[in-house]
Amino acid sequence: MNQDQLKRAVAEAAAAYIAPKLESDTIVGVGTGSTANLFIDCLAELKGKFDGTVASSEASAERLKAHGIPVYDLNAVDDVLVYVDGADETDAHLALIKGGGAALTREKIVAAVAQEFVCIADESKWVPVLGNFPLPVEVIPMARSHVARELVKLGGDPVYRQGVVTDNGNAILDVHNLQIRTPIALEEQINNIVGVVTNGLFAARNADVLLLGGANGVETIRAGEGRK
Numbered sequence: 001m002n003q004d005q006l007k008r009a010v011a012e013a014a015a016a017y018i019a020p021k022l023e024s025d026t027i028v029g030v031g032t033g034s035t036a037n038l039f040i041d042c043l044a045e046l047k048g049k050f051d052g053t054v055a056s057s058e059a060s061a062e063r064l065k066a067h068g069i070p071v072y073d074l075n076a077v078d079d080v081l082v083y084v085d086g087a088d089e090t091d092a093h094l095a096l097i098k099g100g101g102a103a104l105t106r107e108k109i110v111a112a113v114a115q116e117f118v119c120i121a122d123e124s125k126w127v128p129v130l131g132n133f134p135l136p137v138e139v140i141p142m143a144r145s146h147v148a149r150e151l152v153k154l155g156g157d158p159v160y161r162q163g164v165v166t167d168n169g170n171a172i173l174d175v176h177n178l179q180i181r182t183p184i185a186l187e188e189q190i191n192n193i194v195g196v197v198t199n200g201l202f203a204a205r206n207a208d209v210l211l212l213g214g215a216n217g218v219e220t221i222r223a224g225e226g227r228k
């Protein structure tokens, strides 16, 4: 299977994973990116079996609405049963790098609210140590140079993502050349830099379940259990 087929397989697996949990009042959190888009298409098949969704980006909200799936403001819902989203990298603890699609802040908010975070990824995203994928950091535009200098002090090489404005009106710095051996500590350290909105490490709130698509099909990996 090529990468697109693997993405489709994990999207279908996610729909099958959540289907038995859905009730008429269920709100599903929906992520952003090409894998999440395929999940949205699968979710359309389950329309009517749940109440609606909250989306982690304007792009995902548009795709959901195009399928006729209700999209709620997060402030209007009490509970998100499950959040399904892709990732740019995952380690064996299901700590993630996300934000390749610049939606990291809203993704982190919906993941924080959700009872369960199901990550969907193809095998290329599985890494021994996070950091080969440049770590996205969302910054308030006027703080961009300050934050970049602080990121250099942490050993990274920040690169301004030209021409990208997040859904929140902010800029993205992609931090290259980090070997992230203590993701929870680094996530906190970067978030403490004045001017940072958030960074793409999902380590303090990692995924609970990873549906990983590879040559042998889709593996279900639970946080704390490792790969069988």
Ligand SMILES: O=C(CO)[C@H](O)[C@H](O)COP(=O)(O)O
Pocket: 031, 032, 033, 034, 035, 036, 085, 086, 087, 088, 097, 098, 099, 100, 101, 102, 103, 104, 107
């Ligand atoms: O974090 C994200 C968007 O901000 C995506 O989940 C991540 O970039 C993976 O994208 P794709 O499924 O297209 O490989």
